[in-house]
Amino acid sequence: MEKDAKIFVAGGRGMVGSAIVRRLQAEGYTHVLAPTSQELDLMDQAATLRFFQEERPRYVFLAAAKVGGIWANATYPGEFIRNNLMIQTNVIEAARISGVDKLLFMGSSCIYPREAPQPIKEEYLLSGPLEETNKPYAVAKIAGVIMCQAYNRQWGTRFVSCMPTNLYGPGDNYHPEDSHVVPALIRRFHEAKLRGDDKVVVWGSGTPRRELMHVDDLARAALLIMERYEDDLPINVGSGQEVSIRELAEMIREVVGFPGRLEWDRSKPDGTPRKLLDCSRLEALGFRPQIDLRQGLTMTYQSFLVGQGRM
Numbered sequence: 001m002e003k004d005a006k007i008f009v010a011g012g013r014g015m016v017g018s019a020i021v022r023r024l025q026a027e028g029y030t031h032v033l034a035p036t037s038q039e040l041d042l043m044d045q046a047a048t049l050r051f052f053q054e055e056r057p058r059y060v061f062l063a064a065a066k067v068g069g070i071w072a073n074a075t076y077p078g079e080f081i082r083n084n085l086m087i088q089t090n091v092i093e094a095a096r097i098s099g100v101d102k103l104l105f106m107g108s109s110c111i112y113p114r115e116a117p118q119p120i121k122e123e124y125l126l127s128g129p130l131e132e133t134n135k136p137y138a139v140a141k142i143a144g145v146i147m148c149q150a151y152n153r154q155w156g157t158r159f160v161s162c163m164p165t166n167l168y169g170p171g172d173n174y175h176p177e178d179s180h181v182v183p184a185l186i187r188r189f190h191e192a193k194l195r196g197d198d199k200v201v202v203w204g205s206g207t208p209r210r211e212l213m214h215v216d217d218l219a220r221a222a223l224l225i226m227e228r229y230e231d232d233l234p235i236n237v238g239s240g241q242e243v244s245i246r247e248l249a250e251m252i253r254e255v256v257g258f259p260g261r262l263e264w265d266r267s268k269p270d271g272t273p274r275k276l277l278d279c280s281r282l283e284a285l286g287f288r289p290q291i292d293l294r295q296g297l298t299m300t301y302q303s304f305l306v307g308q309g310r311m
Contacts, residue, residue, distance in 0.1 A: 001029070001059055001227060005101075008033045008057035010042060010091050011064030015171040015215055016106060016164075020061050023219035033057060042087045052094040060103040061222060062091050062144075068173070069180045070133050070203070070271050077136040084140035092147055092159065102158040104226050105148050107141045107234060109165045109211075109275050110134050119278035122163070122233050131272045149232050161234035162225050165277050169215030169296065170303035182212065182297070185249055186304055189256040198260045200253070203268035206246030211276045213239040214296035217289045221282060228285050238277035239289040245270075255297045 001007065007024060011017035012034025021034050033055060040051050042064050066076075066083040073080055088105065095103045112120050113128030125145070130138050148159035168182035179187070185202070192200045221237045229235055243251070249262055279287075291299070 001223075003028050004030050005058045006031045006033065006056065007059045007061070008052075008055065009061045009063060010087075011062070013037070014063065014065075015169060015173070016167065016218065017061070017063035018171050019169065019215040019219040020063060020222055023216070023223055027223065042090055043083060045086075045090045045093075048090040049094045049097060052098040052100075056098060058101045059226060060091065060095050060100050061226070062088060062103060062105045064088075064091070065106070065141075067137075067180070069184060070269055072179075073134040073137055080134075081136035081140045084137065085143060088140070088144040089147070092144070092151065095159070096151055096155055096157055100157075102160070102226060103148070104222060105144050105159065105161040106222070107145055107161050107163045108138070109163050109236070109238070109277055110138045110272070111142045111145065111163060112275070114272050118274055119276045120236070121278045122236055122281065125234065133269055133271050145234050152232055158230065160225065160229055160231070162222065162229075163234050163236050163277070164218050164221075165211040165213050165236075165238040165275065167213055167215050167218055169300055171215070172300070174304060181210070181245065181248065182252070182300065183304075185252045186256060186297075186301055189253050189258040190301075190304070192260060193256060193258045199263050200258065200260060201263045201265050202245070202249050203265055204245060204270040205266050206249065206262075206264050207244060208270045208272065209242055209244050209274045209276070210248065211238050211240070211242045212248070212293055212296075213237070213241070213289065214291040214299070217291050220290070221287050224285055224287055225282075229281075231281075233281075235281045236277040236279045237282055238279045239293075240276075240279070241289070241293045242276050243293065251294060252297060252301075255294070255301050 114131040
């Protein structure tokens with residue numbers, strides 16, 4: 001990408017998009033477009049196409065999406081599939097019509113089968129049943145991957161997809177019910193600490209294992225993929241830092257400084273038992289994560305304390 005090229009980061013005010021914007025600016029890219037959802041509603045097909053035709057971005061990072069944890073996916077399944085299908089379809093089609101040089105679609109590791117062999121290779125996509133707790137979201141993301149592949153075959157576009165692992169970091173959503181595991185636990189432990197509680201109740205058994213990646217590492221990977229990756233197959237983006245939910249909860253408890261105990265609510269779902277990505281393709285491009293888990297969690301808690309999280 002040329003430093004003066006016009007670059008559109010769809011979802012540029014969210015956790016992932018804002019990290020990509022920060023990285024682009026840090027590396028000297030001078031023309032980064034990141035309108036708010038009030039300035040540009042990506043669910044509005046006409047408005048999205050008009051934006052592309054007026055601005056004519058050469059590169060697009062498609063990071064806009066409706067995201068959330070197990071509770072949010074179970075409560076708003078229709079919104080998860082509808083909103084994500086609409087957003088990605090409008091952006092991908094507008095990119096095709098306006099002649100974008102290259103687009104990177106940000107998928108999710110939840111697109112892989114629930115019982116996929118570990119570590120998960122890109123080839124395992126559509127090889128088995130999905131995890132039921134986030135199936136509508138996963139189906140929407142799978143549609144985005146296949147849409148990019150289909151457009152490449154029919155219209156010769158350069159639309160590539162990456163599948164990030166579980167992400168966390170500044171700008172995350174700390175809503176008590178809608179959020180993912182890391183921000184949910186940070187808020188829960190922080191508020192319990194302020195109240196002087198003697199325990200915090202955590203969903204599930206604590207046994208599922210998750211790979212976690214700081215969003216600033218993802219942003220570095222996204223720029224590398226945009227610059228060097230041309231394959232039709234989606235590319236995994238992970239850190240190799242895998243912990244059980246129980247280990248993660250204990251680590252966050254220590255980072256927050258909550259002195260009480262953990263209690264596990266086994267009546268609540270665990271989700272996928274394990275998700276660890278095979279990132280051989282990304283490593284072959286020269287990528288290595290730079291932020292270890294404890295360091296990243298400490299940084300994230302500090303950002304929460306100064307009000308960078310969306311409550």
